[in-house]
Amino acid sequence: MDILRWLIDAFNAHIDFGNGQTLVVREVVGNIFGLASALGGMRRKVWAWPVGIIGNALLLTVFLGSILDPASTLPHLLGQAGRQVMFIAVSIYGWVRWRQTKGQTGEAVEPRWASWPTRIGLAVVMVAGTAALTPLFRELGSYDPVWADAWTFVGSLLATYGMARGWTEFWLIWVAVDIVGVPLLFSAGYYASGLMYLFYGFFTLVGFFVWWRRSRQTASTIQV
Template sequence: MNESLAVLGFSTTPLELISFVLAATTVLLNIRQNHWAWLFSIASSSTYAVVFFDARLYGDSGLQLVFIAASVWGWWQWLRGTQETKLVVTRLCRVGWAWVLAGWGAAFLVLSWFLRTYTNTDVPHIDGFLTAGSLAGQLLLARKKVENWHVWLVVDVLYVGLYIFKDLHVTALLYAVFVVLAWRGLRTWSKLARVAP
């Protein structure tokens, strides 16, 4: 699955292509609030963990394992809601935003230090920043907060550059598509949040 092949002039692997399709399907289903998105998230996280490890993006590789656990939790949240009531799309309050940003910052500091100290990655700071942001986005998505799409817009734009730098061109293309899908998700969920009880 790791033998190199050319697609649209880019060098890639079959595993990266499979990961691409699974991840794109995940986001399309998330926009529609379809709970099967979480199954595709588990599958794409499993395959991308290998792709990122091979590219020495250890933060992203480890993040995929966290995404698998978060996807199980997210799936449960979307099916069960809170106290047996269906989870609806809502917005964060200012205090909620402050907690998200503080958590992102703290996780960035810890992850970038760990990656710089204990791995041979050549991009510890951006890997740590984007890994921390992805965790924040995933948690907000699991709780159906509109602001998850704001986080994904920032993270996905920066990931495009990182993946180009790491010669993961097909994944860079995927994240460029994610930017467009995150914008669509933001618009769709913003309309839903206005009418949500």
């Protein structure tokens, strides 16, 4: 029973900053796993996917807010919570795909540009998906502005799928997600995730240029 109580206390551990401001410890840990996964993705390593799944599972419990933690004063962001479930599902797909294409160097995929029809399709899904999910998330009681929650959900789905496919543009989709998601997280009181995603915004730009350079090298090799 002591071990069980310790596990429960560890799961619900908070850092109190006073004035009613608290930070959920597992939110910090989940984002650390997410950062490690992003670094692995930039280097095109298969281990990025299972590491990311661990982080997603932790953050899922955080964004459900008071649903899982009665003592929590944070609102539940259904789009943020739902996208952790989506992350896990798409990450399993990416994990399998990258394992199948893994080369002897350990780099699992060759970055390439998506076709223009694919780019247009991604843009259409981004806008249409946000419009379709906004009223649903509102009915379920997600935090305002609800469209921002829906935007981050749809964008995260497209970015994760693009990473699995090896499209260089997936980094730019993450930038679009962060531009909307960071203010949303701060306004809802999820400060650890907000700070982490603010850092992600810069990190994704670095990742984009790394993959862009690699895609140019690959294209030059094919032409030769």
